[in-house]
Amino acid sequence: MPEYRSAADRKTILVGKTICRLAAVAPWAWPLIGKSVGRFFDRAAAGWDERTAAGSAGHLATLAAGLDSLEVKPERVLDLGCGTGAGTLFLAREFPRAGIRGVDLSESMISQAQAKIGLDPEGRVSFRVGDASKLPFGEDSFDLVTQVNMPVFFGEIARVLRPGGGLIIATSLGEQTPFSTPERLIRRKLASHGFGELNSGAAGEGTWVSAKLEGSG
Ligand SMILES: C[S@@+](CC[C@H](N)C(=O)[O-])C[C@H]1O[C@@H](n2cnc3c(N)ncnc32)[C@H](O)[C@@H]1O
Structure with a gap:
């Protein structure tokens, strides 16, 4: 399998980063663009894994490194913007007793993710x-x-996460990732939403930030 590579040109990277900044600083404005973003990824879903090497060691390296930093044994895991489910299924393998949920705006991405698990009689991964x-x-x-x-x-992550719960925000290509948020902004927002124990690092070609929501739960 090829390494995780983005075919993204400079314009795509610029647009993606602008969208991420908007989501971070003005999440109330998301309804203005959310539908277009969903349509974009509906179109991008066919052949996604082949084009991006989603699920390869390179693609998952930052998620794995973020997990190592947190040292958690979760029972309930949520993978946001799960796409075709590569990260979600990695989490399911890492935590074989946990219930894992993958959520994505794009119906086409979710269909592809769903096809990978078929009918899961236990409903552990959905x-x-x-x-x-x-x-x-x-x-x-x-x-x-x-x-x-x-x-x-x-705000939504802090709402659905229990106090003491862990968070990993990862990119596969660091600065070259279209859908990425500057680490400085991530750190500022995490602190203002009640997160502590912030760590960050690089793995493969990407970067990760991990944190825990303060409070013991
Ligand atoms: C660049 S892709 C990454 C997919 C997957 N995590 C991966 O690494 O292969 C971004 C994904 O986030 C989804 N997405 C974007 N905004 C979202 C939102 N507000 N809620 C849920 N999913 C969203 C898109 O539909 C798309 O599937």
Whole structure:
């Protein structure tokens, strides 16, 4: 399998980063662009894994490194912007007893993710269409929230994560990732949403930030 590579040109990177900044600083404005973003990824879903090497060691390296930093044993995990489910299924392998939910705006991405698990009689892993800016889950629903190459909605993550729960925000290509948020901005927003124990690093070609929501739960 080829290494995780982006065919993204400079314009795509610029547009992606602008969208991520908007999500971070003005999440209330997301309804203005969310539908277009979903349509974009509906079109991009066919052949996604082959084009991006989603699921390869390179693609998952930052998620794995973020997990090492957190040292958590979650029972309920949420993977935001799960795309075709590569990261979600990695989490399911890492935590064989946990319930894992993958959520994505794009129906086509979710169909591809769903096809990878078929009918899961235990319902341990499931995928659904949903918007990370307005999650269909109650407060304190998860012990761990992850996301790879995805805009960050800090308020919603803090709402659905239980106190003491862990968060990983990862990119596969660092600065070259279109859907990436500057680490300085991530750190500032995490602090203002009640997160502590912030760590960050690089792995493969990407970067990760991990944190825990303060409070013991
Ligand atoms: C660059 S792709 C990354 C997919 C996957 N995490 C990966 O690394 O292969 C970004 C994904 O985030 C999804 N997405 C973007 N905004 C979202 C939102 N507000 N809520 C849920 N998913 C979203 C897109 O539909 C797309 O599938």
